[in-house]
Amino acid sequence: MEAFDVDLPTLQATNRLGECIGRFALPGDALLLIGELGTGKTTLTQAVARSLGILDKVVSPTFTLVNEYREHASDSPKQFPLFHFDLYRLESAQTDELGLWEYWEGNRGLVVIEWAERLLDHPDDFLEVELFHAGEERRARLISHGERSFAWLKEIVSCWS
Amino acid sequence: MLVLGIDTATDTLALSLADGGISLGTLTLGGAKDRRPREHAESLLPAIDSLCKLAGFSPSDLDGIAVVKGPGGFTGIRTGLTVAKTVAQALDIPLVGIPSLEAFVHAYPGIGLISPLLDARREEVFAALFRKTPSGIETLVESAHFSLDQWKEALSGYGEEILFIGEGAVRYGNKLAAPGRVPLGFTGSNLAILGEEKLVAGLRDDPLSLAPDYQRLPSMVVAWKKKQDEQENKDKKDEKISP
Numbered sequence: 001m002e003a004f005d006v007d008l009p010t011l012q013a014t015n016r017l018g019e020c021i022g023r024f025a026l027p028g029d030a031l032l033l034i035g036e037l038g039t040g041k042t043t044l045t046q047a048v049a050r051s052l053g054i055l056d057k058v059v060s061p062t063f064t065l066v067n068e069y070r071e072h073a074s075d076s077p078k079q080f081p082l083f084h085f086d087l088y089r090l091e092s093a094q095t096d097e098l099g100l101w102e103y104w105e106g107n108r109g110l111v112v113i114e115w116a117e118r119l120l121d122h123p124d125d126f127l128e129v130e131l132f133h134a135g136e137e138r139r140a141r142l143i144s145h146g147e148r149s150f151a152w153l154k155e156i157v158s159c160w161s
Numbered sequence: 162m163l164v165l166g167i168d169t170a171t172d173t174l175a176l177s178l179a180d181g182g183i184s185l186g187t188l189t190l191g192g193a194k195d196r197r198p199r200e201h202a203e204s205l206l207p208a209i210d211s212l213c214k215l216a217g218f219s220p221s222d223l224d225g226i227a228v229v230k231g232p233g234g235f236t237g238i239r240t241g242l243t244v245a246k247t248v249a250q251a252l253d254i255p256l257v258g259i260p261s262l263e264a265f266v267h268a269y270p271g272i273g274l275i276s277p278l279l280d281a282r283r284e285e286v287f288a289a290l291f292r293k294t295p296s297g298i299e300t301l302v303e304s305a306h307f308s309l310d311q312w313k314e315a316l317s318g319y320g321e322e323i324l325f326i327g328e329g330a331v332r333y334g335n336k337l338a339a340p341g342r343v344p345l346g347f348t349g350s351n352l353a354i355l356g357e358e359k360l361v362a363g364l365r366d367d368p369l370s371l372a373p374d375y376q377r378l379p380s381m382v383v384a385w386k387k388k389q390d391e392q393e394n395k396d397k398k399d400e401k402i403s404p
Contacts, residue, residue: 034386092384097375099235101282117386 018047032116035131166352169241170233227356278329
């Protein structure tokens with residue numbers, strides 16, 4: 001488990017972090033987002049989606065629970081889907097009834113989960129991003145859980161630095 | 162009674178049409194590793210349309226719908242139930258939900274002691290035990306969620322050969338097979354015939370209230386994040402105590 005802290009003073013900074021995360025994502029990767037309302041989870045996801053070349057506008061699936069994005073710009077090097085979950089309106093016990101493992105065990109796309117602290121189950125290997133307010137600013141802590149996410153995190157760190 | 166059967170509970174998508182106990186057509190897709198249950202969302206409606214067309218019917222000719230309600234893949238079950246419930250409501254025709262393992266044992270052509278198995282992940286299965294004879298099917302152990310060890314134990318009292326069928330048998334059959342037991346993979350179901358029998362016998366499910374039957378054990382574990390934070394706090398405490 002390795003951690004990396006970043007300051008996100010501006011929207012541009014959040015966008016740049018999302019761009020770095022998405023650029024090195026591979027099919028089967030899981031990104032678990034944790035943080036209160038307004039800490040930038042959806043903004044970060046939108047930036048990740050852009051760096052995957054996804055054409056649709058990404059909105060938080062608060063009521064649909066999951067949005068699947070499969071349409072990419074034809075010149076995008078990434079052509080795998082983004083599965084975007086939002087567990088905000090669920091209790092922990094209910095998250096077990098979604099069968100989320102069918103997504104993260106499928107190795108077909110990038111799984112991004114907002115309000116991931118509500119999960120009972122979790123992927124074997126995943127990148128955790130905690131977003132929080134620090135005064136007027138926002139901050140993020142990236143934590144790798146496993147070999148693959150450690151490699152991913154190292155690439156994100158060198159992209160960011 | 163023209164009945165459409167919809168089975169999306171596993172990696173295999175199985176559709177069937179029957180009337181008067183006679184199969185009028187089946188359409189089976191998938192089973193391959195990269196074809197996960199959730200992909201049924203994209204194939205199900207075109208598959209229903211194709212099967213009806215090829216068999217010479219229009220969906221409006223249907224008199225009833227049978228659907229596998231679980232256990233199995235969560236996304237697949239939801240997809241199948243949503244389509245079945247919507248079509249039943251739109252056409253105002255009766256609907257019946259059928260347990261997965263019952264559908265499997267019905268479809269299996271052999272007789273004897275048969276244990277259909279579905280993979281519940283992490284060395285766990287959804288399992289049941291049936292005795293199938295030429296005159297019918299008797300349920301010996303109701304469908305439930307077991308660890309492999311529990312299921313092995315539950316079967317230990319039967320001195321006969323037990324046939325394991327279904328996707329779980331492909332994955333775990335070797336671990337369960339003791340002398341005299343035969344692991345055998347089998348998927349797909351001729352659900353429409355079973356569904357027609359049930360509908361003719363007057364069985365009905367309400368299209369508004371029919372829900373997935375996941376059969377998951379109620380989870381007692383706490384959310385992973387909370388668990389992790391508690392562990393970290395404990396570690397910190399330990400650090401303070403140590404010299």
